[in-house]
Amino acid sequence: MPIQILMPALSPTMTDGKLAKWHKKEGDAVESGDVIAEIETDKATMEIEAVEEGVLGKILVAEGTEEVPVNQVIALLLEDGEDVTALEGALEGAAEAPAPAAPPPPAESPAPVPSPPAAAPVPAPAAPTPAPAAVPAPAAPAPQAAAGGRVLASPLARRLAAEQGLDLSRVTGTGPRGRIVKRDIEGTPVGTAVAAAPGPAAQAPAATAPAAPAPPINRDDPLLGTMPDFEAVPNSSMRKAISRRLTESARDVPHFNLSMDVGLDTLLDYRKRLNDREDADYRISVNDFVIKAAAVALMRVPASNVSYTEDAILYYSRADISVAVAIEGGLITPVIRDAANKGLGAISAETKALAARAREGKLQPDEYEGGTFTISNLGMFGVASFNSIINPPQGAILSVGAGQQRPVIRNGALATATVMTLTLAVDHRCIDGTTAAGFLKELKAIIEEPLQFIL
Secondary structure, eight states: OOEEEEOOOSSTTOOEEEEEEESSOTTOEEOTTOEEEEEEOSSOEEEEEOSSOEEEEEEOBOTTEEEEETTOEEEEEEOTTOOTHHHHHHHHHHHHSOOOOOOOOOOOOSSSSOOSOOSSOOOOOOOSSSOOOOOOOOOSOOOSOOTTOOOOBOHHHHHHHHHHTOOGGGSOOOSGGGOBOHHHHHTSOTTOOOOOOOOOOOOOOOOBOOOOOOOOOOTTOGGGTTSOOOOOOOOOHHHHHHHHHHHHHHHHSOEEEEEEEEEOHHHHHHHHHHHTOTTOOOOOOHHHHHHHHHHHHHHHSGGGSEEEOSSOEEEOSSOOEEEOEEETTEEEOOEETTGGGSOHHHHHHHHHHHHHHHHTTOOOHHHHSOOSEEEEEOGGGTOOOOOOOOOTTBSEEEEEOOOEEEEEEETTEEEEEEEEEEEEEEETTTOOHHHHHHHHHHHHHHHHSGGGGGO
16 A cells, blocks of 8 residues: 655644645655655744655645645555556545544744643644644554465565565564565564554545635725735744744743843953864854853852742752744744853854854754743844743743944943843842842842853
8 A cells, every 4th residue: 555654743842834845746756765745833934754665656735735634644655566556446445434533732832932842742633724624643564464465564664574584474564554564574683574563544634725824905994995915925834933932922921021231342352262273163243142141140040040830939950041042934043052061162163054054944843942932132133131031831031232342431430332222131030139130230240250151
């Protein structure tokens, strides 16, 4: 029977996604490792690679279809020796099978960064627009062969089994529908028979139609009557998620903000000396210093490195700093893990690499999930100060303004200095005012005397 290609779960919290593009068309040969499609989530567009070889017999979900549930069959792959007649039974069987009720989705965190990984992905509910019913995940591996039945195995697995003298009918397959693949042969000792675990065979679903388009903009709406001509650009999955989650954050999280001016002259002097070294293979930015300083301050004031839950306040053992990066169509926050224990050179290189992959849409979920604290820097645009919306489930976010020449009083006399305004937004459910003020005081001391990094 044809091999089912399923909508993958690209992160533990993903319940559905958009099938953005097919790289293969019906009738194309597919090798293991070939990129067959692109899946768009609310964070990035990721390429999907084939794990089996064959011929793409039927595309069941058209490119551009939104809200495709995780584990729904999106295409059928014909095995070696099969032709299009093998598709008929699979499609007919799916049409007759009743659709199971979909379980409710997990609670969503209203943040650009998903909440810490759950134990396992949960199938998504039916889409609000007319769409096909969700399809159950594949069943456990099926028995390989009944008496006189055909053993399901890839051509490579058959060749390896022949070389090792293994009886394929005695090997348990871990591929789709219990199909035997290369890893099953490599994990079976020569001469050892492995009993196959029984299980029902999965059925293929009927073809999925593209999601219904968004309703057209009503140009007769009185609110738009005096507006100039415009072009309506549909919201992407990322933009919808940003809108939904930040609205929830602003509405449900009791924010309060504290601001503090920080002197930069000493830091800028250290930065210049580091970057001017002849053997330097990095370019340290002010933001790299801020990331390092914030992580050290979080470790010194652990009550500020927390998250709120209904049952408990979570105190984190390390500072994983999420750094806001603007990308086409939205915002994403790749994470610098354990930043307090990394050098400035390592932080600089890692930040640049993550930002580049973010703009290319190539970040993996573990590179943008699970931060404990967020930094958003608009100083490069000349913004003096601003307030950010907290990135749940985190307890705080730091807004970094531009370093500017400002008048200051030193020893009773007027002088000038390079000053930067930092604004901390905190969740009052888990961080009190004195704790937030203590964190900012520690952060200011570290930035104004960067030698504290080595203490």
